[in-house]
Amino acid sequence: MRVSDQQRYDSFMRNVQQRLVNLTRIQQELGTGKSIFSPSDNVLQADRGLRAEDRLASNAQFLRNVDDGLKWVQAADDKLQAAVDVLSEIEALALTADNSSQNADDRSNTAIQTDQKLEALMALVNGSSNDRYLFGGHGTTAKPFVEVRDAEGRIQGAQTNQDTIAGRIYRQIGENDDIAINVPGDRLFQPVGGAGTDEDVFYVIAALRDTIGNNNTPPEGSEDTRSNEHLREALAQIRERIAEQQTYLGSAGQRLEQTKSRLKEEAVTLTDRLEQAEGVDITDLASRLSVEEGAYNALATISTRLLRQTLVDYMG
Amino acid sequence: MSSLADILNTSRQALRVQQLAMQLIGQNTANVNTEGYTRRRVELTTAPPYTTDTIWGTGNGVDILTLGRVRDQLLDEQYRRSAGTAGYWSSRDDLLGRVEEVFSELGGSAISDRLQQFWAAWQDLANDPEGSAPRIVLLERAQALASSVRRAHSELATRHEEIDRQLVGDVQEVNALTKRIAELNVQIVRAETGGTEASDLRDMRDSAIDRLSQLLDITVHENADGALNVYNGGQILVQLDHSADLTMSSSSSNGLVKTQVTYGSSGRALVLDSGEIKSLIELRDQDIGGVMADLDGFAVAMANRVNEVHRTGYGLTGTNGIEFFASDDTGASDFRVSQMIADEPDRIATAAADGAPGDNSIALQIAGIQSEKLMRDGRSTLDEYYRDISLAVGSKKSYAVGQLAVEQGALDSISNRRQQVSGVSMDEEMTRLIQVQQAYEAAAKVITTVDEMMQTVLAMGAGA
Helix, strand or coil, rough: CCEEEEEEEHHHHHHHHHHHHHHHHHHHHHHHHHHCCCCHHHHHHHHHHHHHHHHHHHHHHHHHHHHHHHHHHHHHHHHHHHHHHHHHHHHHHHHHHCCCCCCCCHHHHHHHHHHHHHHHHHHHHCCCCCCEEECCCCCCCCCCCCECCCHHHHHHECCCCCCCCCCCEEEECCCEEEECCCCHHHCCCCCCCCCCCCCCCHHHHHHHHHHCCCCCCCCCCCCCCHHHHHHHHHHHHHHHHHHHHHHHHHHHHHHHHHHHHHHHHHHHHHHHHHHHHHHHHHHHHHHHHHHHHHHHHHHHHHHHHHHHHHHHHHHH | CCHHHHHHHHHHHHHHHCCCCCCHHHHHHHHCCCCCCCCEEEEECCCCCCCCCCCCCCCCCEEEEEEEEEECCHHHHHHHHHHHHHHHHHHHHHHHHHHHHCCCCCCCHHHHHHHHHHHHHHHHHHCCCCHHHHHHHHHHHHHHHHHHHHHHHHHHHHHHHHHHHHHHHHHHHHHHHHHHHHHHHHHHHHHHHHHHCHHHHHHHHHHHHHHHHHHHCCCCEEECCCEEEECCCEEEEEEEEEEEEEEEEEEEEEEEEEEEEECCCCCCCCCCCCCHHHHHHHHHHHHHHHHHHHHHHHHHHHHHHHHHHCCCCCCCCEEEEECCCCCCCHHHHHHCCCCHHHHHHHCCCCEECCCCCCCHHHHHHHHHHHHCCCCCCEECCCHHHHHHHHHHHHHHHHHHHHHHHHHHHHHHHHHHHHHHHHHHCCHHHHHHHHHHHHHHHHHHHHHHHHHHHHHHHHHHHHHC
């Protein structure tokens, strides 16, 4: 077999180039911690990596949604618990006022206390979180319950925006998985069209206050509907209704917490999957680097010695 | 019986022949690194007798039997077949790499990232539909997405133009090469009329044919007079002194110029089985054209569906029925956020009814488009569809890389074998140098000795 000089140079250049390509690749992988730089490097791995990246991004978004939902649910639950406590206190005051041992002055004082409780409740039903009203349904930017006061400035009831008060607010916590994070005000304090009825907490408390203040005597002609006892029962039912909605918030909170845990676990799995798809195996890289380095050095040493030698060196 | 003068003649011829051999050694060593150079070799033979009645059989010295290039025609044919295929895959590998760069999906700034951020911005807006900040963020993300899609389309259009320009360049090169081969045919036939091989001219012609074979699928036939005919399929590219010009015509479609190549004389299409030109035409018309159509499909589907939902919703300003993206039907080249939204982000619809700022149902519905199977007859989401576009390019590139490795390996192997036959070896040349030098010195010594013998004879005459 003949070997021409061009062959020797070409062969050397080809081999050196290949080794340099391999070394550069290893250097890139070490530098970036990634084993894939473009889909063509490994289409299937790139596909897995891109899917994992997409799912990680979605997962992070769902986690943000869950956290936001949890804040809302917890804030609403706190306000509702405070409201339930106020209602219990009003019920206790009414029960005391219903006692025959109470005189008119006592009852007048109880009425004043009840009125203060109603004012406190009004602040709670218009509670907000992050500048958004919690119980206004879709009407989150305007006060959901606007009190109606008599000439003496005492609350007689409240008006709501009937179009927005019943609105539910949702958060997406998974693919095709939404959860309502709010309890609309109509389910709590005043149903749509229920103003001035036994289901209207503002009307019931205002009526109770007035009955107690009137020495526990309902207005004439309304003995059945505005008696202390009747109104107390109505209030107890409203309180139970609110407690039921609290239960919903509690279960929503639990679901959000569980979802959060699941999403966090998934994030770990997805990160692992992404690492497997795109990440580098340092041990493998170190071993490849060692092999390539050795090969390059051997090639350079042998080839430069052989390429330099020709018969010319031995001619006189 | 030969005279001293005959011996002088024989030695003079030997000197001439060895000098020529030395000249070839010089030529070979001078061109040891010259691309396309074929080593020259002289083969010697015993010089024929001047007359047939030579009695003593002492002979007439040395003569040249052959002088020319050392080349294997079979290897040349193999090389040209392989060069066409390798040229095809090499060009395809290079250009698909440039198309893949447009998407650079794993680089962190690609469309799929922007797409994710776009959907996330809708979710963030759904979490805070009353706020202006998430609307501004959404607008910025939507504009970034639209800009990325437009940029990808524009870069693909640029690649299309680059490939078209390269095609024009390649066709011009084919015409220049065929013309050059035809000219060399004439010069070679003329130069070889006397029986001497026109080695340099043949080297030039072989180099031109080698390059032509990378561009186009060709077959070559050499005539007895030394001229070469070159064919592409059944079409004659070069016949003796005539070369067929390829002609180009331009057409325009969707703002993109497309060059068509035909045979000038007949208007017939090129036969494209291999070569760089086949790769360029395929990439331009099928690969890039296909990706651009897919990107258009993505932009149209995205605008259609988002607008469809957006039109049903209400923004903070109470506006209803407006589009989020500029148009339903515009492709990727003009994919942008509608001016109404860009001017006033509070017009972004999040609620199903007016005056319900906390209602995020429309925002959630639009965010939910991310998981809707809108593409490929309900088999892919928009994200999956886009991802498949970039993966398909990567897959083609990956295949081209593999094919190129195989074809380049085959070409290198043939090239290596060609070098074995035709390449210059310095060691070989140096060995021959010693050989020729010694032969030359020996012939010179014979002449010196004969000269001394003649002096002796002349001295004998003077003594008488």
